Amino acid sequence: MIIEKLFSNFDNYLPLNSAEKQDLAGRVIQRKIKRKQFILQENDICKHYTFVAEGCFKKFQVDDKGTEHNLQFAAEGDWLMEIVSFYLEKPSRVYIEAIEPSVIFQISKPDLYHLYDSNPKFDRNFRVIIENRLVETENRVLQAISSTAEERYLAFIKQYPHLLSRLPNTQIASYLGITPEFLSKVRKDLLKK
Amino acid sequence: MIIEKLFSNFDNYLPLNSAEKQDLAGRVIQRKIKRKQFILQENDICKHYTFVAEGCFKKFQVDDKGTEHNLQFAAEGDWLMEIVSFYLEKPSRVYIEAIEPSVIFQISKPDLYHLYDSNPKFDRNFRVIIENRLVETENRVLQAISSTAEERYLAFIKQYPHLLSRLPNTQIASYLGITPEFLSKVRKDLLKK
DNA sequence: CCTTACTCTTAATCTACCTTAAGGGTATTT
DNA sequence: AAATACCCTTAAGGTAGATTAAGAGTAAGG
Incomplete structure (x- = not known):
């Protein structure tokens, strides 16, 4: 039940x-x-x-x-x-x-x-x-x-791993207080590292 | 007492x-x-x-x-x-x-x-x-x-008027998440209006 | 009262993040 | 299966706010 x-x-x-x-x-x-x-x-x-x-x-x-x-x-x-x-x-x-x-x-x-x-x-x-x-x-x-947007994004991933795959990035950006475009850049920069 | x-x-x-x-x-x-x-x-x-x-x-x-x-x-x-x-x-x-x-x-x-x-x-x-x-x-x-730093400063003034005169601006800046230098600029810009 | 430690301001340079625009991709709905 | 709505990315140019440095003003404490 x-x-x-x-x-x-x-x-x-x-x-x-x-x-x-x-x-x-x-x-x-x-x-x-x-x-x-x-x-x-x-x-x-x-x-x-x-x-x-x-x-x-x-x-x-x-x-x-x-x-x-x-x-x-x-x-x-x-x-x-x-x-x-x-x-x-x-x-x-x-x-x-x-x-x-x-x-x-x-x-x-x-x-x-x-x-x-x-x-x-x-x-x-x-x-x-x-x-x-x-x-x-x-x-x-x-x-x-x-914290910077990148630090906040990393903290979000760590705290809510179960949500990451279920949420569109637009929603995560709205939660982090940044634009979807900038989140896209943050993610790209993180991949390079 | x-x-x-x-x-x-x-x-x-x-x-x-x-x-x-x-x-x-x-x-x-x-x-x-x-x-x-x-x-x-x-x-x-x-x-x-x-x-x-x-x-x-x-x-x-x-x-x-x-x-x-x-x-x-x-x-x-x-x-x-x-x-x-x-x-x-x-x-x-x-x-x-x-x-x-x-x-x-x-x-x-x-x-x-x-x-x-x-x-x-x-x-x-x-x-x-x-x-x-x-x-x-x-x-x-x-x-x-x-909100922008200016909006947050205005909201702070409104919500905590009794604290404004008792706190140095450095402390308010730290609360708002900005530098004291930038708070100084925000205050100057507000006076112009 | 004097000294020392904060505090505020200004200005120049620098960076994080926004805005606008556009193209291609991927779900949802019909 | 097609249509539509939503989503992601890239890039150019713009703005909010950081950093550094320096001088003047103010408050705290001995």
Whole structure:
């Protein structure tokens, strides 16, 4: 069963016993998402915290010129949401779009809070998930302010080897904050070395 | 009493009653820190979550060339720590240094976990503090990959007006990911407009 | 109060990265 | 199977921001 992927995600933190698994299963919704389908659009309220069981998503913001900037990729085993919109119920500033056919599990805020209240293990687990996300994001800030595009590309390859073959270079360039043309040059220069 | 500043920080989230205040007060250590004093150095384990009651700190990383890169400023009312080092007890990659004479309250991990266990309100409050930090950090990533130095400087002024007059431009430049010389040029160009 | 250590600015030169444009290639969709 | 949309690369010219150096101004600490 595909929901096992959700359960086993918690093995990275405090693993769930069968009662807790049942508790969780009763509060998530399973959805099949097509390629290019959005699960969140700008100005919508983000109603769910999403776990990716299969496939891959991108979370991005669009600037005044219409250019997309990728903030996060989420593949099997990753969680994602628009944190401001979810917690403060403000209109989302970002889009979340499937870049592959995907299967996800979504939990609403009331259901999440119910889990928090019912069992401190969920509290702890979700705290750690968010902390991990903060670590990743801080690392990215550091790289952005201190590394060249080539260094950032090499770091990306190292950190997300499973994504490299699944993403077009245009998407990676958008994540790294450079143009696809310049990424092409960076890759060429790396081959020469 | 200066510890009131710590208590009233929680008024932004779920305010504490007097029993909870006492609980918290019994678990934090108050310290006076001099300008240029470090409360965390590279390779040390980050043992405390720090609340700044007075003064200001910078959290930064040093690269191979010896250049400092500022990841965060924390003034009155802000929390800071090295999250990986604190939770995973790994050697810190960053330094935390006072840039003004300061007064802080520190809580150790055992004490923090005790608060979490004793009362879910602390759980909730610290979750929100971390979520807010994540929001700030994600905004910074977006700016780094999509904005010019001038735009980032303007955003900094807007978001941290209370810090502007207290920080030398060299520190702001390090935060923005540019050289002090270029910040000087940006400021000059802005005056012309 | 004096000294020493920072800090800010300017300007010239240099480099990383962007923009525009164009051609060929590879998936997706019909 | 054809059509269409998307993707990758190359190259020329342009701009944002780095580097180096130097002089003047300001703050910190003894």
